[in-house]
Amino acid sequence: MKISDRIEKALVEVLQRAKLDPAPPKLAAALNYSVFPGGARVRPQLALSVSIACGDDNPKLSNASAIAIELIHCASLIHDDLPCFDDAYLRRGKPSVHKAFDEPIAVLSGDALIMMAFEILGMSSADTPSRLPTLIAALGRSGGMPFGICSGQGWESEPEINLSAYHQLKTGSLFVAATQMGAIAAGEDPDQWIELGARIGEAFQVADDVRDALEVAEQIGKPTGQDIAKNRPNAVAELGIGGATEKLQDILSGAISSIPSCPGEADLCEIVKNQASLLTPVNFKKQSI
Amino acid sequence: MKISDRIEKALVEVLQRAKLDPAPPKLAAALNYSVFPGGARVRPQLALSVSIACGDDNPKLSNASAIAIELIHCASLIHDDLPCFDDAYLRRGKPSVHKAFDEPIAVLSGDALIMMAFEILGMSSADTPSRLPTLIAALGRSGGMPFGICSGQGWESEPEINLSAYHQLKTGSLFVAATQMGAIAAGEDPDQWIELGARIGEAFQVADDVRDALEVAEQIGKPTGQDIAKNRPNAVAELGIGGATEKLQDILSGAISSIPSCPGEADLCEIVKNQASLLTPVNFKKQSI
Numbered sequence: 001m002k003i004s005d006r007i008e009k010a011l012v013e014v015l016q017r018a019k020l021d022p023a024p025p026k027l028a029a030a031l032n033y034s035v036f037p038g039g040a041r042v043r044p045q046l047a048l049s050v051s052i053a054c055g056d057d058n059p060k061l062s063n064a065s066a067i068a069i070e071l072i073h074c075a076s077l078i079h080d081d082l083p084c085f086d087d088a089y090l091r092r093g094k095p096s097v098h099k100a101f102d103e104p105i106a107v108l109s110g111d112a113l114i115m116m117a118f119e120i121l122g123m124s125s126a127d128t129p130s131r132l133p134t135l136i137a138a139l140g141r142s143g144g145m146p147f148g149i150c151s152g153q154g155w156e157s158e159p160e161i162n163l164s165a166y167h168q169l170k171t172g173s174l175f176v177a178a179t180q181m182g183a184i185a186a187g188e189d190p191d192q193w194i195e196l197g198a199r200i201g202e203a204f205q206v207a208d209d210v211r212d213a214l215e216v217a218e219q220i221g222k223p224t225g226q227d228i229a230k231n232r233p234n235a236v237a238e239l240g241i242g243g244a245t246e247k248l249q250d251i252l253s254g255a256i257s258s259i260p261s262c263p264g265e266a267d268l269c270e271i272v273k274n275q276a277s278l279l280t281p282v283n284f285k286k287q288s289i
Numbered sequence: 290m291k292i293s294d295r296i297e298k299a300l301v302e303v304l305q306r307a308k309l310d311p312a313p314p315k316l317a318a319a320l321n322y323s324v325f326p327g328g329a330r331v332r333p334q335l336a337l338s339v340s341i342a343c344g345d346d347n348p349k350l351s352n353a354s355a356i357a358i359e360l361i362h363c364a365s366l367i368h369d370d371l372p373c374f375d376d377a378y379l380r381r382g383k384p385s386v387h388k389a390f391d392e393p394i395a396v397l398s399g400d401a402l403i404m405m406a407f408e409i410l411g412m413s414s415a416d417t418p419s420r421l422p423t424l425i426a427a428l429g430r431s432g433g434m435p436f437g438i439c440s441g442q443g444w445e446s447e448p449e450i451n452l453s454a455y456h457q458l459k460t461g462s463l464f465v466a467a468t469q470m471g472a473i474a475a476g477e478d479p480d481q482w483i484e485l486g487a488r489i490g491e492a493f494q495v496a497d498d499v500r501d502a503l504e505v506a507e508q509i510g511k512p513t514g515q516d517i518a519k520n521r522p523n524a525v526a527e528l529g530i531g532g533a534t535e536k537l538q539d540i541l542s543g544a545i546s547s548i549p550s551c552p553g554e555a556d557l558c559e560i561v562k563n564q565a566s567l568l569t570p571v572n573f574k575k576q577s578i
Contacts, residue, residue, distance in 0.1 A: 022454045023435030027443030031434065079400060084392035103373035104446055107396065111368060111432075112439040114400060118407040119429025125422040132421045133414040140408025143400075145320065146312030150401040154316030157393055165311045 003052070003271075007044045010063040011035055011070065014120050018112070030101045030109045031116075035074050039092055042275055043178045044070040046200060049271045050182025050193055053264030057186055058131075064124035065135060065185040068117040069178050072143045075113035076174075078106050080153065114143065134184050142177035149173060163238065167205045168198075175201030192260040199255035200272070206248045207279040209235040213244075245280075252276040292341070292560075296333045299352040300324055300359065303409050307401070319390045319398045320405075323363050328381055331564055332467045333359040335489060338560045339471025339482055342553030346475055347420075353413035354424060354474040357406040358467050361432045364402035365463075367395050369442065403432065423473050431466030438462060452527065456494040457487075464490030481549040488544035489561070495537045496568040498524040502533075534569075541565040 001009070015035055019028040044066035051062035081088040081096040082103065088096050098106035118136065125132040142148045152170025155161050179197035180190035213236040235244045256272050259265055290298070304324055308317040333355035340351035370377040370385040371392065377385050387395035407425060414421040431437045441459025444450050468486035469479035502525040524533045545561055548554055 018434040020435045022444075022451070022458065023440055024443035024447050026446050027434060027439065075400075079396055082396065084396060102446070105443070107368055107371065107373060108439050108443050110400065111364075111403060112434040112443075114403050115429045115433030115437065115439065118425055119433060122422045122425025122429060125425075129422050130418045132425070133411045133418050136407055136411025136414075136421070136425060140404045140411060144404030144408060145307040145316065145401040146309045148404065150316065150397050150404065151312055154313035154394070154397050154401075157315050157391070158313050162311070169311065 003045055003048050006048060006063055007041055007066055010067045014116060026101060027105055027108055030097055030105045031112060033100060034078050034097050034109055040278060041070060043073055043174055047178040047182035049268050050179050051186045053262050053268040054183050054186035054188040058128050060124050061128060062185045064120045065181040068121050068139055069174060071113045071117035073174060075110040076149050079110040082106055131184050135181055138177050138180045142173040147173060171205040172198055172201030195258040196255055199251050199258060203248055203251040203279055206235045206244050210241060210244050213241055292334055292337050295337060295352055296330055296355055299356045303405060315390060316394055316397055319386055319394045320401060322389060323367050323386050323398055329567060330359060332362055332463055336467040336471035338557050339468050340475045342551045342557040343472050343475035343477040344552060347417050349413050350417060351474045353409045354470040357410050357428055358463060360402045360406035362463060364399040365438050368399040371395055420473050424470055427466050427469045431462040436462060460494040461487055461490030484547040485544055488540050488547060492537055492540040492568055495524045495533050499530060499533050502530055
């Protein structure tokens with residue numbers, strides 16, 4: 001089965017379970033709405049690609065690890081879009097969750113997706129429980145405090161901010177978790193995969209900054225110019241569009257050369273190159289995160 | 290060490306870690322503010338009491354299980370207090386998190402505490418990884434959708450609501466997780482501990498309804514009468530204060546007689562009796578949840 005099909009199938013299954021009795025219908029519908037249709041699914045594709053490169057000896061756990069990362073990502077988008085943060089009215093080309101439903105449902109949807117991300121890892125680990133402690137620790141670290149998404153988002157409430165720490169926490173950490181968890185799910189040492197995740201995460205953030213600056217709202221399905229409007233740290237503000245685009249290419253080259261020697265190395269290089277091409281400004285219209 | 294000291298020490302440690310560089314100071318402070326000083330810590334005390342009754346052969350994991358439950362509970366309180374839900378200005382006798390800090394920090398605090406709850410389980414499971422899949426599954430189930438707190442809270446957004454399902458999901462599920470996880474952390478079968486958790490959870494909800502109806506805001510440190518004001522399901526509305534108080538005593542007697550035969554059975558009965566006495570209306574002033 002194709003990587004993308006494995007991810008969608010696993011997401012459909014876990015979201016179906018969330019609809020079981022006694023689920024409240026509106027919240028169940030909001031969970032589904034927030035996860036389907038997805039964006040480019042870059043993070044779970046990266047995780048599953050690494051699992052496959054490492055032998056993929058427990059496909060159920062590889063799939064669970066990939067979608068756990070996507071569920072945390074979706075949760076962070078829902079909460080980021082709330083009126084008290086970005087007050088965004090569009091996400092992935094349709095109304096954001098609090099616009100399509102309401103604020104209580106949006107808060108609960110994010111919470112439920114976070115719980116679901118961990119729960120699916122627990123439910124998929126019976127055959128190889130020894131892999132679960134590091135999987136859970138990696139996911140918690142990348143999502144929470146002080147090393148994850150919450151920490152990054154929290155810096156927006158501070159009077160002074162460190163650009164690289166902010167980006168690493170808010171965006172980079174989940175990419176690092178993707179490559180680490182992909183390796184752990186397949187029984188491999190995660191440490192040698194950190195650099196790949198870190199570089200792709202950095203590239204992704206720079207690409208997002210360039211996209212934001214170019215204000216192509218219609219093409220990417222979400223409001224743009226938010227960083228500039230809110231005076232938030234931004235690679236374009238620091239380097240200009242040309243400088244940021246150049247930096248992006250350098251980071252992606254480094255990402256590909258960081259891929260460790262493994263059975264599926266060549267295939268993984270191809271996958272990363274394909275993902276990388278989506279991050280070049282000319283191809284922005286093809287994806288929404 | 291006393292049960293309560295073990296819980297506070299473990300909570301202090303995990304909250305200290307959340308302050309490490311590069312944590313944003315406001316969010317780190319809010320996490321601390323939301324967890325200390327605690328309420329009665331009923332749920333973690335119940336979990337740890339069950340672990341001890343079951344032999345407590347891995348105290349680190351018993352402690353982690355107990356505080357994981359408390360962290361999920363604290364997260365649910367922060368989010369429940371948000372303007373879009375109860376819009377509560379007091380919690381545990383001081384301003385709620387969104388009042389003391391702001392709404393973005395309150396949303397992030399809840400998210401970070403959920404992540405932390407799972408992460409601490411992962412970080413405490415290296416010695417007995419085979420216990421982790423069921424611990425994670427039990428915690429995720431009790432917090433999320435369709436069987437946990439989010440599901441219960443989600444029912445408040447529905448036009449019609451089933452009183453017993455609502456209470457079981459919003460309050461009961463975490464008490465069930467407390468007894469289950471206490472047993473799992475000590476390597477015991479969780480199934481025989483479900484009834485104890487379910488009965489205490491039910492008692493707790495009925496006690497909360499009675500307290501809410503009595504409107505003793507100053508004594509318990511949070512605004513009361515919310516259920517009645519918002520026409521939400523409530524045992525007092527169904528049975529009257531006398532009927533609800535009688536039901537409470539019946540449930541607590543059942544809870545004590547449900548305790549399975551185990552080495553620490555007698556001690557656990559005492560602990561449950563002590564917790565139960567806090568749930569009688571005359572003693573409400575002694576605790577805040």
